[in-house]
Amino acid sequence: MKVAVASGKGGTGKTIVSTSLFLSVNDAAYIDMDVEEPNGAIFISPEIEREERFSLPVPSFNENICTFCNACAEACVYSAISVIPQAKKVLFFEELCHSCGVCKYVCPEPGAIVEVPKEIGTIRVGNNGNFVEGTLDIGIPSAVPLISGIKRYIPDNDVVILDSPPGTSCPVVETLKDSDYVILVTEPTPFGINDLSLALDIVRELEKPHGIIVNKHNEKVSLAREFARSKDVEILLEIPFSRKVAEGYSKGIPLVDIEPEYRSNFKDLIERIRVTIS
Amino acid sequence: MKVFVAAAGKDLDSMVADRFARCPVIMGIESETGEILEAIDNPYKDGTGGVGVKVANHIIQNGYKAAIGPQTGPNATSALEEGGIELFTFQGTIRDALEAFNKRK
Ligand code: SF4
Ligand code: SF4
Numbered sequence: 565m566k567v568a569v570a571s572g573k574g575g576t577g578k579t580i581v582s583t584s585l586f587l588s589v590n591d592a593a594y595i596d597m598d599v600e601e602p603n604g605a606i607f608i609s610p611e612i613e614r615e616e617r618f619s620l621p622v623p624s625f626n627e628n629i630c631t632f633c634n635a636c637a638e639a640c641v642y643s644a645i646s647v648i649p650q651a652k653k654v655l656f657f658e659e660l661c662h663s664c665g666v667c668k669y670v671c672p673e674p675g676a677i678v679e680v681p682k683e684i685g686t687i688r689v690g691n692n693g694n695f696v697e698g699t700l701d702i703g704i705p706s707a708v709p710l711i712s713g714i715k716r717y718i719p720d721n722d723v724v725i726l727d728s729p730p731g732t733s734c735p736v737v738e739t740l741k742d743s744d745y746v747i748l749v750t751e752p753t754p755f756g757i758n759d760l761s762l763a764l765d766i767v768r769e770l771e772k773p774h775g776i777i778v779n780k781h782n783e784k785v786s787l788a789r790e791f792a793r794s795k796d797v798e799i800l801l802e803i804p805f806s807r808k809v810a811e812g813y814s815k816g817i818p819l820v821d822i823e824p825e826y827r828s829n830f831k832d833l834i835e836r837i838r839v840t841i842s
Numbered sequence: 843m844k845v846f847v848a849a850a851g852k853d854l855d856s857m858v859a860d861r862f863a864r865c866p867v868i869m870g871i872e873s874e875t876g877e878i879l880e881a882i883d884n885p886y887k888d889g890t891g892g893v894g895v896k897v898a899n900h901i902i903q904n905g906y907k908a909a910i911g912p913q914t915g916p917n918a919t920s921a922l923e924e925g926g927i928e929l930f931t932f933q934g935t936i937r938d939a940l941e942a943f944n945k946r947k
Contacts, residue, residue: 637899643892646899646921653924657917660892 566724567837568743570767571750572759574601574730577779577803578749582727583607584819588830591722596697597714597739598729599685599707605697607818610690618698618713619681620663625654630676636667658682659705685710693719707735715742723834732762740767745837746774747800752781752788760788764795773841775800800833845873845943846901846927847936848911852881854937862911863893863918869936870906873944876937894918901927910939 569582583604586594596602623636623645632649644660645667647653668677685700687710698714700707707729718724728739740746746767750760760776767774775798778788782805792799803809803819803826812822820827848865850857854876859865864887870879886896894914898921901909908928922929930946932939 634899634903643889643895643899646895646902646917646924648902648921648925650902650926651924655921655924657892657895660895660917 565722565744565838565841566718566726566742567834568726568728568740568746568772570728570736570740570746570748570763571730572732572748572756572761572763576730576749576751576756576759577777578730579603579607579727580779580803580809580813580819581747581749581777582725584826585723585830585834586725587818587820588827589723589834593694593696593719593721593724594727595714595718595724596727597711597735598727599698599700599710599714599735600729602697602699602727604727605695606816608691608695609816610695612688612690612695613692614689616687616689617683618685618687618710619683620709621665621679622658622661622663622682623656623667623677624680625656626676626678627652627654629673630654631673633672635670635672636677639666639670641666659703662706663709685713687714687717689717693717694721708738711735711738732766736763737766737770740770740772743772744841746770746772747777748774749777749779750788752778752784752786754787757787757791760791761795764797773837775837775840778802780805800836801829843873843907844879844905845871845940846904846906846909846911847871847939848897848909849881849936852878854878854935854940856936858911858932858934858936858939860912860933862914863897864888865897865911868897868900870904871936871940873908873940876940892917895921898922898925901925908943910936910943 571578586592596604634647637645637647644657646655671677684704687698696717729735750756781802847869848859848862849867849869850859868884869881894917898918902925910930
């Protein structure tokens with residue numbers, strides 16, 4: 565089963581939770597889909613076995629064959645093409661291109677457009693395939709293609725943890741849509757609850773079973789509890805604020821190594837999720 | 843000469859728009875006579891991306907030789923320059939812009 569770990573914003577402890585799940589459960593795999601800021605590796609220290617560049621096809625124009633009919637530019641909804649008959653030129657704005665392939669499809673002149681690969685990021689696989697992460701190159705407009713590319717590397721372990729990007733945009737949806745269950749991680753602050761509420765809307769829209777983990781819970785934990793009650797969501801686990809954990813985290817030590825008793829909590833949690841979705 | 847204007851309204855007393863690709867009205871004028879060739883609500887105005895390229899393509903494909911408006915964005919600028927379109931920046935009414943354009947060296 566695939567369990568996605570998401571949060572309405574960054575810095576809520578999403579990585580603490582996802583790496584702890586991975587380290588506590590037997591036959592688990594960890595997939596870092598937070599490609600703009602992958603940091604699970606800091607806590608898992610994987611042995612990387614394979615590293616591959618990931619690319620997307622983009623058009624390349626042969627101006628000797630092109631008749632400058634403008635069909636490609638008219639068809640491109642992302643306006644990535646400018647055909648300039650006066651100069652016998654085609655300008656291609658790569659940063660606007662979404663690799664949809666429509667330009668090549670509509671071009672009446674065979675060979676005027678060929679597709680060439682454009683590298684957008686790197687995918688790394690380690691720990692016998694049980695660790696996968698993607699890193700998006702700087703300046704690439706969308707993380708979605710790389711996230712969907714990572715999915716091909718997901719192994720068929722019993723439990724697969726998907727570390728989602730933070731927020732509520734397209735990359736998050738791309739990650740969550742293939743999951744069987746979504747854990748939302750939040751902090752019990754007014755801002756935290758507000759972001760949680762937005763994330764919850766998306767998860768419900770996608771009709772995924774879900775629950776909440778409250779990280780750094782303190783005397784304000786009632787905020788999260790009230791929210792959960794009002795929205796009828798289960799709180800799966802509360803992780804109290806602890807100085808020891810925070811210090812360990814800043815040194816890249818996983819929660820379950822600092823406080824080993826959490827291992828059984830995370831194990832239980834996975835078994836409860838298994839029951840929920842079966 | 844067939845001139846494109848990024849316009850705020852549909853007649854010569856309207857202002858030149860203060861945004862190029864997202865101008866309210868796309869206007870074409872015959873610069874010698876002041877005849878309005880086209881004046882349409884800019885269909886690209888509210889697009890999310892590549893608006894500059896869309897308007898530049900409109901200018902290039904419709905045979906305009908010059909474009910009057912505010913500063914153009916980087917993508918539109920490179921397309922218009924490749925297309926040999928003369929860029930004439932102006933603030934004020936379209937009528938004044940035309941006069942200044944016709945007097946340019
Ligand atoms: S559709 Fe093909 S032939 Fe027409 S302008 Fe584009 S590349 Fe050239
Ligand atoms: S692949 Fe799609 S987005 Fe890219 S230039 Fe062609 S039509 Fe436009």
